[in-house]
Amino acid sequence: xxxxxxxxxxxVGGSSGIGLGVASAALARGAELVIIGRSQDKLxxxxxxxxxxDQIKTVTADMTLEHEIAAAFAGxxxxxxxxxxxxxxxxxxxxxxxxxxxxxxxxxxKLIGAVLLSKHAxxxxxxxxxxxxxxGINKDKPPVPGGAVVSAIAGSxxxxxxxxxxxxxPTRVNxxxxxxxxxxxxxxxxxxxxxxxxxxxxxxxxVGRIAAPADVASxxxxxxxxxxxxxxxxxxxxxxxxx
Ligand SMILES: NC(=O)c1ccc[n+]([C@@H]2O[C@H](COP(=O)([O-])OP(=O)(O)OC[C@H]3O[C@@H](n4cnc5c(N)ncnc54)[C@H](OP(=O)(O)O)[C@@H]3O)[C@@H](O)[C@H]2O)c1
Numbered sequence: 139x140x141x142x143x144x145x146x147x148x149x150v151g152g153s154s155g156i157g158l159g160v161a162s163a164a165l166a167r168g169a170e171l172v173i174i175g176r177s178q179d180k181l182x183x184x185x186x187x188x189x190x191x192d193q194i195k196t197v198t199a200d201m202t203l204e205h206e207i208a209a210a211f212a213g214x215x216x217x218x219x220x221x222x223x224x225x226x227x228x229x230x231x232x233x234x235x236x237x238x239x240x241x242x243x244x245x246x247x248k249l250i251g252a253v254l255l256s257k258h259a260x261x262x263x264x265x266x267x268x269x270x271x272x273x274g275i276n277k278d279k280p281p282v283p284g285g286a287v288v289s290a291i292a293g294s295x296x297x298x299x300x301x302x303x304x305x306x307x308p309t310r311v312n313x314x315x316x317x318x319x320x321x322x323x324x325x326x327x328x329x330x331x332x333x334x335x336x337x338x339x340x341x342x343x344x345v346g347r348i349a350a351p352a353d354v355a356s357x358x359x360x361x362x363x364x365x366x367x368x369x370x371x372x373x374x375x376x377x378x379x380x381x
Pocket of ligand 1: 150151152153154155156157174175176177178180199200201202223224225226247251272273274275276315316317318319320321322323324
């Protein structure tokens with residue numbers, strides 16, 4: 139296992155939720171941290187939450203815009219590990235009511251974003267480096283109806299990582315697939331109903347509770363540190379696929 143001590147880790151989506159959890163865990167293991175997101179306010183708030191000094195670099199960039207990602211990575215220089223948890227809530231319309239523009243925006247902000255990040259990170263990663271992207275439980279347990287698009291996109295990530303891990307070898311490429319995690323995205327998705335959703339799901343899950351970002355962050359740390367893990371999808375869902 140390669141330690142993260144002194145390694146430069148870039149977390150796209152590091153200003154909130156799962157990404158903020160990954161940033162915190164990487165920092166605790168001695169990584170030099172860069173967090174990327176679209177909102178500078180969110181980035182600065184996250185930086186304050188993560189550390190009392192200014193050792194964390196924040197970069198404002200939208201991963202769907204290639205010139206912004208190219209400029210962001212040019213400013214960051216060479217680095218060791220890329221993690222992306224960036225994404226927006228999925229469209230949940232039944233297929234007969236699907237708005238194609240809404241779907242395109244979602245695909246852009248999830249899959250195309252990952253493609254652009256990979257393209258520009260591949261030029262910057264040092265030997266021994268890795269990329270880790272995020273899929274999710276919706277590919278295994280699609281919300282029905284309205285789950286077809288998110289299921290397809292989340293499912294595609296495993297195949298993306300398998301192919302890319304061969305193309306970019308020896309750079310490692312992996313996916314983390316979380317179950318439900320208590321984050322601001324969940325608030326955005328279900329609002330005041332969150333407590334009742336979580337209570338009902340926690341009662342069904344083998345682990346008996348909903349994940350906090352720190353619970354899934356450990357899988358991203360493993361993906362970065364385990365230099366024998368590549369092309370893999372790490373499921374961290376508290377047994378949600380089994381119920
Ligand atoms: N929470 C769950 O239960 C759960 C379960 C399974 C999978 N997931 C997946 O895990 C990922 C993270 O979810 P989360 O719950 O941590 O969400 P979150 O709290 O809303 O965080 C999303 C992060 O992504 C950033 N982001 C979004 N679009 C971006 C873009 N185009 N360019 C750069 N940064 C962007 C956001 O910052 P800005 O808004 O400032 O850009 C924010 O930092 C998502 O892809 C989600 O689908 C979540």
